[in-house]
Amino acid sequence: MTTTNWSPSISKAGGPLYLAIADALATDIASGRLTDGFRLPPQRTLADQLGIDFTTVSRAYAEARKRGLVEGRVGQGTYVTARRPASAGSAVTGIIDMSMNLPPRFDDPDLAAAMWDGIAQLQSSHGLDLLMRYQEAGGTSRDRAAGAAWLAPRLGEIDTGRLLVAPGAQGALLALLGALAAPGETICAEALTYPGLLAVAQHLRIHVAGIAMDAQGLIPEAFEEACRKHAPKILYCTPTLHNPTTATLSLARRERIVSIARQHNVLIVEDDAYGALPAKPVAALAALAPDITYHVAGLAKCVAPALRVAYVVVPQGRTVAHLAGAVRATAGMASPLTSAVATHWVENGIAHSVLAAIRTEAKQRQAIVSKILPAKLVQADPEGFHVWLKLPGHWNRSDFAARLRSAGIGVVTSDAFAATEPAPEAVRLGLGAAPSHASLAASLEVVAALLAQQSAMSSMVV
Ligand SMILES: Cc1ncc(COP(=O)(O)O)c(C=O)c1O
Structure with a gap:
């Protein structure tokens, strides 16, 4: 085991000193400066080095232990236990896998530490209950309120009774299509679409009729023709930063699509996986046509894929009950733990x-x-x-x-x-x-x- 002569950077910190030391430890682990197995300086050494009281360092190490950052080994000292995630690419060649559409890795150790701290804080706010219980298939009222707050910039104020917390966008799509379309039926989607949608359709034995696109995305006239030909119940689409073509539909096209959907009694499933990214977003289909649109807002692309959390807003006048039933049948529920992480991160600005x-x-x-x-x-x-x-x-x-x-x-x-x-x-x-x-x-x-x-x-x- 290696011993570091680690010294925390606490010059900018306000608040109690012991917390500042624990925070500095978290930051250095997140940045990779301290790695798993490193032995921290003995408490007395660090206290002397910083010119502070021994008990302050003792409290800092206890706090770090509570957060799962370090462990004390009897007679041996205090060791870093938190592991930094492995890099997604090869450090040697610089060659990387560009097949996954992951949100880009940002280099901000303080933010990474704040994300982990947020998770650690759930222990004191929720206790063991968060780990040892199931919850409602649609999410707790607090989780749904956080979802509504997250979506407010795009959808305005929505009744949380219309919002459900789903196990990722993929889980939401499985539940939604299962609830809305029967095997053998045809739904419409862009001619090039999210592979997960094609997988769900295949799994549920639902046909997907592809609608022609141009550089601006789905072509309304092609959608209209598909409505006449297939009489679909559902249009699935990704109007913003479409996967894979990156097209964002203009407001005019969105309005036209909504009007065609109304005319042909088609429900819209708007996959807004990338909808939080634009600084000046075009109005969401769910804002233009809240009465006929299911809005699926996964957090994978704009916060963190590992949460497996997506907020789904059902059309006005419907309740989440039918969708909650479908979630219960397919995945049980979104993870209470990661839903609570998402809620904490939304509530605290993380x-x-x-x-x-x-x-x-x-x-x-x-x-x-x-x-x-x-x-x-x-x-x-x-x-x-x-x-x-x-x-x-x-x-x-x-x-x-x-x-x-x-x-x-x-x-x-x-x-x-x-x-x-x-x-x-x-x-x-x-x-x-x-x-x-x-x-x-x-x-x-x-x-x-x-x-x-x-x-x-x-x-x-x-
Ligand atoms: C359009 C679209 N929807 C949904 C997803 C998956 O979301 P989640 O990870 O929440 O299942 C992706 C991922 O690539 C996507 O591009």
């Missing part, structure tokens, strides 16, 4: 700080993309964190993805998103998994170099 950090990081990463990849091939939005890369004529998507894979870079070809054949020659790059700007740039350089090559010249066939 969720908004994380969102701000993701927004800043997304912009910086998109700026790197525009420096490295040819603009004419890139469809992207500065506020999103994925890129839709349209391949030049000399490449087909499967060869291109295979060549990148052999260079250690994962991307997703259009096939994964295609509700309707044929899929275009394009791939999606997720910018979030790269642990640093340098590793993102290194990976994009590989992509750019490959784009410039002729595919026949890039592989040897004998």
Whole structure:
């Protein structure tokens, strides 16, 4: 075991000194400065070094023990026990997996520490009950109120009776489609859509009719034609920062889509996974047509994927009872523990700080993309964190993805998103998994170099 001559940075701190030391410890663990197994200086040594009372250091170490940051070993000292998550990429090569659409990793140790502190604080506010109980399928009233507060900038004030806490957007979609559509029925979705929606539809034996898109997203006239042809009950769509094409529907298109949906008695399932990212969002479909829209707002892309929490708002005049029943049947409920974490983060402003950090990081990463990849091939939005890369004529998507894979870079070809054949020659790059700007740039350089090559010249066939 290693002993550190660690010294906490507490100069800026206000409040009790022992808490400042425990906070500094949390920050240094979150930043990787202190890692698992490091032995902290003996309490008396640290007290002498800082010129403070021994009991203050003693209280600080006790506080850190309470937060699960350190453990005392009899006769051996105090050791760091908190593990920093493994990096998503290879530190050696700088090559990363761009196949997952993760929110970009932000480099803010204080914010990371605040997120973990928020989790630790649930122990004192909720006690063992939070770990040892089930709860209502739709979430506690406090969790639902936090959801309503989180959504207020986009949906205005909503009655929490219309809001349900679901086990992630994926869990919400399974419950929703199961409750709203019967096997054999047809729903509409953008021609390229979120693969998780296609998986749910396949699982439930529901057909998906793909609606043509252009660079601005779903084409209203194509939706109208699909309504006449298939008489669907549901339109599923992602109007903001669409996955995979990054398109955001204009207000005019949204209004037109709402009016077509009303005319043909179609319910809308608005997947707003990326809806919190734009600083000036276009009005949500659920704000334009609250009477016919189910709004699914997952926290995965704008706060943290591991929470597995999504807020679902049902149309005005309906209750969450039917959807809560479907959640109960499919997943039981959202995790009480992570729902409470989300609530705490929303109530204490941590969720908004994380969102701000993701927004800043997304912009910086998109700026790197525009420096490295040819603009004419890139469809992207500065506020999103994925890129839709349209391949030049000399490449087909499967060869291109295979060549990148052999260079250690994962991307997703259009096939994964295609509700309707044929899929275009394009791939999606997720910018979030790269642990640093340098590793993102290194990976994009590989992509750019490959784009410039002729595919026949890039592989040897004998
Ligand atoms: C449009 C869309 N909806 C939902 C999800 C998944 O959300 P969750 O992780 O909450 O299930 C994703 C993830 O990529 C997505 O792009």
